[in-house]
Amino acid sequence: MTMQMLIEAWRAMGANRLRTFLTMLGMVIGVSAVVLMLAIGQGAQYSVDQSISSMGSNLFIILSGSSTSGGLRMGSGAIPTLTVADAQAIGELPEISAVAPAVPGIAQVVYGSNNWSTSVYGTTPAYLTVRNWTVAKGYPFTDSDVRSATRVALLGQTVVDNLFGDEDPINKTIRIKQSPYLVIGVLGAKGQSLDGRDQDDTIIIPVTTAQRKLFGTQFQGTVRFIMSQAASAQLMPEAEKAMTALLRQRHHIQEGAESDFTIRNLTALMNTAAQATKVMSIMLGAIASISLLVGGIGIMNIMLVSVTERTREIGIRVAIGARQRDILMQFLMEAVIISISGCTVGVLLGVGGAALVNRIAEIAVVITGASILMAFMVAACVGVFFGFYPARKAALLKPIDALRYQ
Amino acid sequence: MDPVIRIENLQKEYETDAGPVPVLKGMDLSIYPGEFLSIMGPSGSGKSTFMNILGCLDVPTAGKYFLSGRDVGTLNSDQLAKLRNEVIGFVFQGFNLLPRANLEDNVALPLVYCNVQKAERAERARGMLDKVGLAKYPESFPNQISGGQQQRVAIARALVNRPELILADEPTGNLDTKTSGEIMHLFRQLNEEGITIVLVTHEPDIATYAKRLVKFLDGRLIYDGEVSEAHS
Structure with a gap:
């Protein structure tokens, strides 16, 4: 039929x-x-x-700044008010699963006859966790490298390509602003960020090394920004409140006064x-x-x-x-x-x-x-x-x- | 013996803009198994309307119609379809074959609607084509054969589901005299095999092939009897 x-x-x-x-x-x-x-x-x-997912999930970026001193308002991050100690205190909040302070800068990097200008981040090993970043080759630096401010570097893929070509960069020495650094690892490739920046065009070094030896700081122990990661997406609002309260208390900011830092919810931007x-x-x-x-x-x-x-x-x-x-x-x-x-x-x-x-x-x-x-x-x-x-x-x-x- | 068709006071009106127009004005008629009946009458006397009601294609305005014992007025559309499929075989003036189907498929079509399997359909269709003398062309299409042959195919289609009753509405109206004679011979042969045939015609010599003659005039039955007496 x-x-x-x-x-x-x-x-x-x-x-x-x-x-x-x-x-x-x-x-x-x-x-x-x-x-x-x-x-x-x-x-x-x-x-x-x-x-x-290449940026990392449930992320906050805490920028120093928003100062009103002298009647002149500076942009975020202009006045260094955040410190490595602030980052450590944030890391102890129950809502926060990982935290990494960062001292960024631009530097000329040289290996042999090649040179390349790239952004250098001084930070802690937790940065890799926060940014959801892997080490493709070699090893990441450790907390003891941070404590002793050793001259070691993790290179992004783009930097490796420009300085080394096909050569294996592990255990080679590069010069960042004239000083020698030992390459201990190569970061996994991440590609472009949402705003089109090449995330692999970067070098990561211990935060103390950046503060003391590479860029220097206005005040002892200050950092430009802190990245932190909430334990879960649901905890994001509480985490933001807790960090604000903690930092205001640590910076002795009185009730009603403006904070000297800004917390940005990166995940919200992404969403x-x-x-x-x-x-x-x-x-x-x-x-x-x-x-x-x-x-x-x-x-x-x-x-x-x-x-x-x-x-x-x-x-x-x-x-x-x-x-x-x-x-x-x-x-x-x-x-x-x-x-x-x-x-x-x-x-x-x-x-x-x-x-x-x-x-x-x-x-x-x-x-x-x-x-x-x-x-x-x-x-x-x-x-x-x-x-x-x-x-x-x-x-x-x-x-x-x-x-x-x- | 029970009649195949029993009609009591059958009436039919058509609704028009000028009000209802009566076409059948109360008819009583019984047709018994094995009869060969022809219906004659001038145009507008209600012959075709009567045939459509007999064929369950139209419903009467009033009166009763019993087809092999069943009161047709109480049946739903599926049951009517079943009657048309299994009890009645239609033969039309214009043959009404499906132009895109070949002869075998045309003949087998009623069997499609009562779920006969393909192999049996083909076998029965070929058997019927053989019976009407067209066994040679099962794969031909209707437009490749003559009018007389098309009417034979239509008769084969009417017969394929072994009906009790054949309703033929002016079956020779589109055919020449010689072919008409051949078709009428075929009807007579079928009747001799026991099938009841009701035939509408306006040609007296076609009517003579039947055994019984009924005449309509103006929606009423005016003659019912032997064919020969009507002409004498």
């Missing part, structure tokens, strides 16, 4: 090939647009997620970016869905024409014993076949298009089984939905009217 219906549907579609093709084309364009847009949207989300991407992919999907809808209306239109054209055939079938549901199924089947086969071609085109976009525009695209499955299900539903009305119209035709129809 079903087989026979498929054959009948095939015959009916074959009777007017151009029309069937054009109807299908509506579905093809709709589905391929949906698949392509989903791929681009999910690709964008994937890129943002990558950037977020905003993620949210924006999400909105973008939903919008892309919605726009593509409209073309799917238009394709569906095309199917309905053609099916209505087809029902009118085949009124007499319907009459004959009814006269020899077709039930209403047989007629309904026959026309529904045609609509679904058109939408499903249109969908199959559409998925192929969409996947091909996504690959092309990936190649030409170099945009990340992600195609998941779920999105293809969804496209299929939506297409089948569109076929049933838009095929139902014409099919019902056919099934409810009065037999004698249908037979008399010329």
Whole structure:
């Protein structure tokens, strides 16, 4: 029965090939647009997620500054008010899982005949945990390196490429601002950050070494900023409150007075970016869905024409014993076949298009089984939905009217 | 013996803008198994309306219609479809074959709607094509054969589900005299095999093939009897 219906549907579609093709084309364009847009949207989300996880999760950055001395307001970090001791105190808060003070600077680095200008971070081993960073080769420095302010360095991948080329940098000595440093490790590659900076163009050294030997500090033990990581995303608000209270107390800031530091929630910034991407992919999907809808209306239109054209055939079938549901199924089947086969071609085109976009525009695209499955299900539903009305119209035709129809 | 068709006070009105127009004004008729009945009458006398009601394609405004003992007025659309499929075989003036299906598929079509398997459908369809003398062309299409041959295919289709009753509405209306004779011979042969046949025609010599003649005039039955007496 079903087989026979498929054959009948095939015959009916074959009777007017151009029309069937054009109807299908509506579905093809709709589905391929949906698949392509989903791929681009999910690709964008994937890129943002990558950037977020490369930055590290649940992060705060605490900047010194916001001073009002002398009536002149300086930018964040201008006046060093944070110290390594502040960082240690923050690390003891229960809401905080890791904390790292940082003394950043720009320095010229030399190895052999190569030289390179890069950002140098003086920090503690916890920085790697906070930034979710791995050491690809060699070893990270330890707390004892921090205590004794040894001249050791971890190099980012970009620095390695520029100074060493193919040479193995481990246990080689580089010069940072004329002083020799021993390379003990190479950091794993992270790629670009959300704002487009190359995160691998960096060198990490012990914080004490940076303070005392490389950059120097205005006051003993001060740092430019502190990065801290909350134990969980839920604890972020409490962690921020606890750190504010702790630092105000440590800096003897009176009730009502302005803090001499600023706490920024980096994860919140990231989430905003993620949210924006999400909105973008939903919008892309919605726009593509409209073309799917238009394709569906095309199917309905053609099916209505087809029902009118085949009124007499319907009459004959009814006269020899077709039930209403047989007629309904026959026309529904045609609509679904058109939408499903249109969908199959559409998925192929969409996947091909996504690959092309990936190649030409170099945009990340992600195609998941779920999105293809969804496209299929939506297409089948569109076929049933838009095929139902014409099919019902056919099934409810009065037999004698249908037979008399010329 | 119970009648195949029993009609009591059958009435039919059509709703028009000018009000209801009565087409059948109260008819009583019984047709028994094995009969070969022809219905004659001028245009507008209600022949076609009557046939449509007999064929369960239309419903009467009033009156009762019993088809092999069942009161058709009480049946739902699925049950009516089943009757059309299993009890009645239709033969139309315009043949009404499906143009895109070949002869075998056309003949097998009623069997599709009562879930007969494909192999059996093909076998029975070929058997019927053989019976009407068209066994040679099961793969041909309706537009490749003559009108008389198309009507034979239509008869094969009407017979394929072994109906008790064949309803033929002007089956020779589109055919020449010679072919008409051949088709009527086929009907007579089927009747001799025991199938009840009801035939509508406006040609007196076609009506003579039947055993019983009924005449309609203006929505009423005005003659019911032997064919020969009507002409004498």
